[in-house]
Amino acid sequence: MTQEAPTPARTTVLVADDHPLWLRALERDLVEAGLDVVATAADGPSTVSRARATRPDVLVLDLNLPGMRGDEVCRALGDLETRVLILSASGEQLDVLAAIKAGATGYLVKSASSQEIVEAVAATARGEAVFTSGLAGLVLGEFRRMAAGDEGATAARPADRPIPELTERETEVLRLVATGMSYKEIAAELVLSHRTVQNHVQNTLGKLHLHNRVELVRFALARGLEDAPAGQDA
Amino acid sequence: MAAWPTPIGPTVPTNNVPAEHRTGRGRLFGVTSRSPRTLRSEPVIVEAFSRGLDWFRPVAALYAGLLVVRRHDSMTHPWVAFTTIAVLMAFSLALLAFRRRTTWLLGVEVLLAVAGIFATLLADRAEDVAAGQFTLPTIWAAGCVAGAAVLHGRIGGLVVAAVVSGADLLEVGTPTQTTWHNILLLFMLGGLIGLAVDLAREGMSRYEQVVAERERLRERDRLARVVHDGVLQTLAFVHRRGEEIGGEAAELGGLAAEQERTLRRLVSQDGFLPRAVEGVDSRRDLRLVLGAHEDDRVSLALPGGPVPVEATRAEELDAAVVAALDNVARHAGDDARAWVLLEDDAESITITVRDNGVGDEPDHLLTAASRGRLGVSQSILGRARALGGSADISTRPGGGCRVVITVPREEPA
Numbered sequence: 033m034t035q036e037a038p039t040p041a042r043t044t045v046l047v048a049d050d051h052p053l054w055l056r057a058l059e060r061d062l063v064e065a066g067l068d069v070v071a072t073a074a075d076g077p078s079t080v081s082r083a084r085a086t087r088p089d090v091l092v093l094d095l096n097l098p099g100m101r102g103d104e105v106c107r108a109l110g111d112l113e114t115r116v117l118i119l120s121a122s123g124e125q126l127d128v129l130a131a132i133k134a135g136a137t138g139y140l141v142k143s144a145s146s147q148e149i150v151e152a153v154a155a156t157a158r159g160e161a162v163f164t165s166g167l168a169g170l171v172l173g174e175f176r177r178m179a180a181g182d183e184g185a186t187a188a189r190p191a192d193r194p195i196p197e198l199t200e201r202e203t204e205v206l207r208l209v210a211t212g213m214s215y216k217e218i219a220a221e222l223v224l225s226h227r228t229v230q231n232h233v234q235n236t237l238g239k240l241h242l243h244n245r246v247e248l249v250r251f252a253l254a255r256g257l258e259d260a261p262a263g264q265d266a
Numbered sequence: 267m268a269a270w271p272t273p274i275g276p277t278v279p280t281n282n283v284p285a286e287h288r289t290g291r292g293r294l295f296g297v298t299s300r301s302p303r304t305l306r307s308e309p310v311i312v313e314a315f316s317r318g319l320d321w322f323r324p325v326a327a328l329y330a331g332l333l334v335v336r337r338h339d340s341m342t343h344p345w346v347a348f349t350t351i352a353v354l355m356a357f358s359l360a361l362l363a364f365r366r367r368t369t370w371l372l373g374v375e376v377l378l379a380v381a382g383i384f385a386t387l388l389a390d391r392a393e394d395v396a397a398g399q400f401t402l403p404t405i406w407a408a409g410c411v412a413g414a415a416v417l418h419g420r421i422g423g424l425v426v427a428a429v430v431s432g433a434d435l436l437e438v439g440t441p442t443q444t445t446w447h448n449i450l451l452l453f454m455l456g457g458l459i460g461l462a463v464d465l466a467r468e469g470m471s472r473y474e475q476v477v478a479e480r481e482r483l484r485e486r487d488r489l490a491r492v493v494h495d496g497v498l499q500t501l502a503f504v505h506r507r508g509e510e511i512g513g514e515a516a517e518l519g520g521l522a523a524e525q526e527r528t529l530r531r532l533v534s535q536d537g538f539l540p541r542a543v544e545g546v547d548s549r550r551d552l553r554l555v556l557g558a559h560e561d562d563r564v565s566l567a568l569p570g571g572p573v574p575v576e577a578t579r580a581e582e583l584d585a586a587v588v589a590a591l592d593n594v595a596r597h598a599g600d601d602a603r604a605w606v607l608l609e610d611d612a613e614s615i616t617i618t619v620r621d622n623g624v625g626d627e628p629d630h631l632l633t634a635a636s637r638g639r640l641g642v643s644q645s646i647l648g649r650a651r652a653l654g655g656s657a658d659i660s661t662r663p664g665g666g667c668r669v670v671i672t673v674p675r676e677e678p679a
Contacts, residue, residue: 051499057506096491121502121526129570142502143523145509165567165605172609173569180612210567211620211668212605 042068043157046086048079048105049094049119054142058092058119058149065150076100080108088114089157092149093136095120095127102127106134117156119149129170133244137237138162161234168210171236172203178243196239205232309466315416315459316367319409323358326406327351333400340394347389350382350402358406367417372410376426379407380433387437398442401434411452415460419467423456493529501526523562531557549574552615555584556608559591567607575615575675582649583617583673586657589645590619590669598623598667611675614655619669625661646671 045067049055052074059069070086073079076099083091091114095102106116116136120128121143128139138156140149141164152162163171175198198206208218215229222229308316331351338344357378361371382403390399401407407430415423431449438445501522508519552573560566575583587606594604602623609616646669650657655673 051503053503054499057503121499125568125570142499143505143526146506165565165607169567169607169609170570172567172607173571176569176609176611177571207607207609207618210605210607211618212565212603212622213620 042066043090043154044068044070044086044088045153046071046073046079046083046088046091046114048073048091048097050074050097051094054094057146061146061150062092062153065154067150067153073097076105079105083109083112083114087112090114090153091116092119092153093117093131095124095131101130102136103130103134106131106136110135115156115159117152117162125166125170128167129174132167132171132237133174133240135241135244137234139164139167141166159234160230161237163209163233165210165212168206171240172206172210174240175203175236196243198236198239202232202236205229206236209233309463309470311466312416312463315412315463319412319416320362320365322412323361323406323409324355326404326409327355327358330354330402330404330406333404334402340391341389342391343389346385347402350385350389354378354382354403354406367413369417372414372417372422372426375410375413376429379403379410379430383407383430383433383437395437396439398438398444401437407434408452408455411456412459415456416463418460419464420457420460423458423460424453425456427452427456498526498530501529520562527560531560548577550577550580551575552580552583552608552610555580556587556606556617559587559606563602564591564604564606567605569608569610571610573608573610573615576677579653579673579677582653583615583671586646586649586671587617587619589649590671592645594619594621594623594667597626602666614672614674617671619671620666622666625663625665625667627663628659628661 045062047055047058047062047069049058049072055072055074059072062069070088071082073082074097076097079091079093079097080100091109093102093105093116095118097105100108102118102120109116115138116131117138117140118128118131118136119140119142121141132139137159138152138161140152140162144152155162175196179197204222205218208221209215213221215226215233218224219226219229334341334344334347334351338347341347357375383401386399386401387395389402411423411427411430414426418425427449431452434445434449435441504522505519505526508515508517508522511519552575553568556566556568591604591606594602598604598621602621604619604621607616607618607620609618646659647657650671650673653673654677655671657672658670659667661667
């Protein structure tokens with residue numbers, strides 16, 4: 033369907049799902065589609081250790097693994113090249129959002145067809161952001177929430193803190209994604225190239241990740257860790 | 267041992283009984299029944315009252331005894347007085363050992379106090395009694411008023427105060443100023459201690475309700491996770507396999523998908539917006555309202571946090587969305603899918619309903635009203651305007667239809 037460029041090496045995939053039926057079905061589908069499933073895992077800690085050992089291109093991650101939450105797994109793998117595709121059976125929207133903020137680059141519901149899942153894994157491997165309409169709605173909501181300053185610990189907000197904002201174009205694109213349009217349809221509607229639409233979508237995720245990282249650093253500073261790096265070198 | 271993963275998270279039901287309530291101190295004091303949640307039988311203040319009373323009784327009996335010793339020369343029958351004091355003291359000491367407080371035991375105590383008061387008539391000379399001489403039990407009688415207040419709250423306190431006062435009045439015949447003074451003190455004692463006890467008990471039962479509610483939510487959370495991990499996953503799997511196999515299996519798959527959606531909505535429902543919030547300001551989470559429309563042809567895109575909207579506004583918005591979805595079902599064609607996007611601004615709420623159906627000529631749609639079809643213009647545009655907002659409908663043949671409804675969050679002033 034998509035113009036899939038033939039990759040020199042086969043895409044390596046790690047599948048993590050605690051439900052044996054799903055794990056087997058996913059593995060089978062991916063292998064049939066010519067992907068290289070290098071390992072599987074059924075709980076959080078082993079997902080992390082196996083991802084570290086095999087360094088796959090893509091981690092297909094079920095959100096509800098025993099032992100670790102989805103966003104914790106994403107955070108634990110933050111330093112790897114591995115891209116994370118969230119595959120979730122449910123609408124636990126906050127969990128999805130947390131995982132996306134922690135660095136996952138795609139989200140797909142389990143009710144998606146096997147073809148859709150295979151395509152999503154391939155797209156994730158190419159570095160594209162896999163959005164569902166549901167995720168676009170979540171991300172739009174998250175940026176609105178940040179803009180409104182509804183951040184829980186609003187009291188300690190310094191005036192200079194950058195609040196990530198979406199450009200008008202990004203908002204427009206996300207809205208179209210959220211109402212079920214494919215990148216191709218959006219490109220046609222807005223008279224843009226497919227690649228440009230793709231970039232806009234990816235940028236929104238990039239801003240979320242960045243914001244999340246800035247938040248972590250601020251948290252560290254607030255906890256009095258600022259002396260350590262300053263003592264070495266700035 | 268060390269291999270066990272530490273953060274097991276919320277899947278493990280946590281024991282939420284606060285540790286400080288486990289000491290079982292309550293067991294020392296007239297325990298009647300014990301709450302299974304807080305492991306506490308009575309509020310602290312009630313236990314303290316109860317304990318204080320236990321020591322007050324023998325001290326009061328001793329005081330009454332001393333008074334009798336000082337004036338037994340002037341009594342007609344001192345032995346009646348000494349017997350009375352002995353009985354009161356014995357009862358007081360017995361209560362130190364026997365700590366269960368029942369209404370029956372309270373009755374005995376009141377009876378002893380009243381009997382003691384009337385025994386004064388036998389022990390003392392009539393002219394001393396008429397002059398307002400102390401009764402034999404003196405302040406010991408106040409103990410049973412306080413005891414009744416501790417046991418049965420202000421009602422108990424006032425009733426026993428009335429009984430003891432009645433006995434006092436009968437004993438003295440013509441009440442003196444001191445009699446009225448004492449009666450007033452008795453009523454204040456019974457009423458105030460009773461009030462304090464009542465308030466403490468109410469506070470405790472409210473606290474237990476809160477604890478129970480919290481447990482209920484936590485249990486629901488746990489259930490939701492269990493259901494999610496097992497049932498939902500399996501249903502989703504059946505759905506998927508069914509689609510793959512096709513034919514009748516696809517129908518089964520469709521059924522599974524429907525059940526999956528329903529169940530998911532059920533288990534995730536009141537975790538979103540605490541019931542207290544909903545109850546108090548009659549607002550509803552628009553996400554839940556719109557969530558009911560999700561099915562195999564309608565997808566929802568919602569923000570992560572609750573979107574509380576005043577209930578009637580939420581219903582009107584919902585009705586507009588229903589009209590738009592109706593329109594999709596009737597005119598967009600059999601294969602059409604629809605998407606509903608909810609966006610929540612600080613001031614306004616935007617709902618977009620889009621479908622990928624056959625679309626229509628824009629003119630056609632707008633003239634529908636003049637041709638007698640009220641559907642779109644009335645249900646969507648009219649409702650949006652009534653809520654102080656606007657609706658924008660765009661469509662073209664073959665290009666589906668997009669309805670954008672924007673209304674202010676609150677009723678315009």
